[in-house]
Amino acid sequence: MEIKFFAKSDLGRVRTNNEDSFLAEPQLGLFLVADGMGGHNSGEVASKMACEVIAGNLKTALERSKEDDGTRVMLGENNPGVSEPANILLSAVRLANRVIFEASRDYAKDHGMGTTLVALLVRDRSYVIAWVGDSRIYLVRHGQIQQLTTDHSLVQEQLSKGLISNEQAETSEFKNVLTRALGTAGDVEVDIAETPAFEDDYLILCSDGLTRMLPDQLILETVKRCADPESICVELVELANKAGGRDNVTALVVCNKSENFWKKFLRSVAKIG
Amino acid sequence: MPPKLLLKFHAAVIKEIVIEKTPVTIGRKPDNDIVIDNMAVSGHHSKINLQGSSYIIEDLQSTNGTFLNEKKIINSVLKHNDQINIGQHSLVFINPEAQPQPEAPRQEAQPIADSDSTVVISPQKNAESAKFPERKEMLGSLRVIEGKSDQQEYQLTSLLTYIGKGESAAIKIKGLFAPDIAALISKRPAGFLITAVKDGYPRLNNTPLSGQVELKDSDLIEIGGMKFLFQLKDKT
Numbered sequence: 001m002e003i004k005f006f007a008k009s010d011l012g013r014v015r016t017n018n019e020d021s022f023l024a025e026p027q028l029g030l031f032l033v034a035d036g037m038g039g040h041n042s043g044e045v046a047s048k049m050a051c052e053v054i055a056g057n058l059k060t061a062l063e064r065s066k067e068d069d070g071t072r073v074m075l076g077e078n079n080p081g082v083s084e085p086a087n088i089l090l091s092a093v094r095l096a097n098r099v100i101f102e103a104s105r106d107y108a109k110d111h112g113m114g115t116t117l118v119a120l121l122v123r124d125r126s127y128v129i130a131w132v133g134d135s136r137i138y139l140v141r142h143g144q145i146q147q148l149t150t151d152h153s154l155v156q157e158q159l160s161k162g163l164i165s166n167e168q169a170e171t172s173e174f175k176n177v178l179t180r181a182l183g184t185a186g187d188v189e190v191d192i193a194e195t196p197a198f199e200d201d202y203l204i205l206c207s208d209g210l211t212r213m214l215p216d217q218l219i220l221e222t223v224k225r226c227a228d229p230e231s232i233c234v235e236l237v238e239l240a241n242k243a244g245g246r247d248n249v250t251a252l253v254v255c256n257k258s259e260n261f262w263k264k265f266l267r268s269v270a271k272i273g
Numbered sequence: 274m275p276p277k278l279l280l281k282f283h284a285a286v287i288k289e290i291v292i293e294k295t296p297v298t299i300g301r302k303p304d305n306d307i308v309i310d311n312m313a314v315s316g317h318h319s320k321i322n323l324q325g326s327s328y329i330i331e332d333l334q335s336t337n338g339t340f341l342n343e344k345k346i347i348n349s350v351l352k353h354n355d356q357i358n359i360g361q362h363s364l365v366f367i368n369p370e371a372q373p374q375p376e377a378p379r380q381e382a383q384p385i386a387d388s389d390s391t392v393v394i395s396p397q398k399n400a401e402s403a404k405f406p407e408r409k410e411m412l413g414s415l416r417v418i419e420g421k422s423d424q425q426e427y428q429l430t431s432l433l434t435y436i437g438k439g440e441s442a443a444i445k446i447k448g449l450f451a452p453d454i455a456a457l458i459s460k461r462p463a464g465f466l467i468t469a470v471k472d473g474y475p476r477l478n479n480t481p482l483s484g485q486v487e488l489k490d491s492d493l494i495e496i497g498g499m500k501f502l503f504q505l506k507d508k509t
Binding site (some may be wrong): 069071142143194196 | 282283284285286287310311312390391392393394431432433441453454457459461462463464468470
């Protein structure tokens with residue numbers, strides 16, 4: 001199976017600064033989106049740091065794991081319910097948390113800075129996803145869209161505990177309150193999950209700047225209509241801006257398609273054009 | 274106040290260790306007081322002793338050496354804020370008694386009135402939510418109560434469980450007109466959700482299912498000639 005991907009990050013229509021960051025390392029199969037927060041441009045510092053630390057640490061750790069000596073440095077507890085590469089990703093995200101937390105204490109201007117994070121590791125037959133905060137990963141498969149992550153936000157907590165209804169959640173004034181983020185505390189609980197991969201899967205990593213402006217069904221329609229990752233990203237960002245663009249918007253689309261599909265697709269597009 | 278050591282990996286502080294008794298041994302083997310599991314660290318790498326009122330760092334003939342403020346040492350007195358480097362880790366020696374420490378500015382995340390900026394709250398501060406019990410992980414399963422299947426009960430341990438005739442379905446149904454994928458059960462921290470992939474085809478408690486709905490304990494799911502009972506239990 002072949003991975004095709006594209007990412008687009010946009011300022012939006014209201015903000016003066018883009019504090020979202022993304023990273024794609026196709027050789028590692030690693031894709032990240034982070035939405036930063038903090039005074040001045042600290043949000044940008046935090047989200048960028050998260051991407052760089054995770055990618056760097058993961059790369060080293062995965063290379064090391066191929067060697068025979070068997071020792072692995074793990075930050076925090078090993079999760080026996082997921083694979084070794086998943087635990088390597090888990091450790092990398094926790095390390096990013098510590099690094100951002102330390103940096104926020106070292107520099108006065110960066111006090112209180114933090115970031116959300118969504119990570120996708122594409123393996124031969126499965127996907128590993130890890131997340132902290134309210135950025136999301138969606139899976140489009142069998143003509144359906146499924147949110148794989150669960151927001152670490154006050155509104156989601158209230159919804160899950162049955163304290164508020166879906167309608168109240170939509171109009172809540174606390175939509176921007178997170179219960180977890182990277183960099184705001186020494187330790188953080190990172191959610192991690194693994195799921196089998198299938199052909200024709202689309203995975204969409206995005207910041208809440210996209211999901212606050214567009215309903216899930218519209219994201220699904222866009223994927224179905226545009227088919228290739230670049231067009232999907234461009235279209236999603238444009239739709240988010242048309243709907244108001246109230247925050248930075250970032251979309252990273254990964255597509256798992258067989259070689260044959262792309263050749264057929266390109267041939268059919270060439271005929272129409 | 275006793276002195277302490279901040280164990281760091283590059284810029285990140287991993288642990289804060291209070292020096293309650295000496296000597297303090299440092300190395301890769303588990304019999305050390307401070308265990309650093311890294312290939313650059315020797316089994317017994319160094320030791321901190323107390324001589325009179327001074328703390329001394331001593332290298333125990335380690336392979337890669339012990340460095341104090343980036344200078345390789347065998348034996349040296351530790352001063353407040355000294356940095357001991359061992360491989361990629363470092364230990365910062367904090368001894369506030371020796372020197373008055375300016376209070377590090379503490380900043381708590383203050384919710385800002387402006388609803389556009391993001392704030393993070395800690396679980397303790399979230400008093401309203403704390404009144405309700407912490408969300409426990411729930412175990413879900415589907416018990417076959419009608420129809421032939423290769424299992425009597427399916428544990429819903431995966432993030433996504435597909436029900437259908439096709440290859441990607443973990444729970445198989447039969448039938449000439451059965452779709453490849455009829456329904457999807459997704460596992461979330463708060464519970465389980467069922468989505469009708471073929472709209473109206475699955476029935477939930479005798480009503481055709483459309484869209485996505487949260488499953489409750491003892492819900493009855495009917496798909497293709499099979500009937501399943503959904504059961505929800507606490508992890509304990």
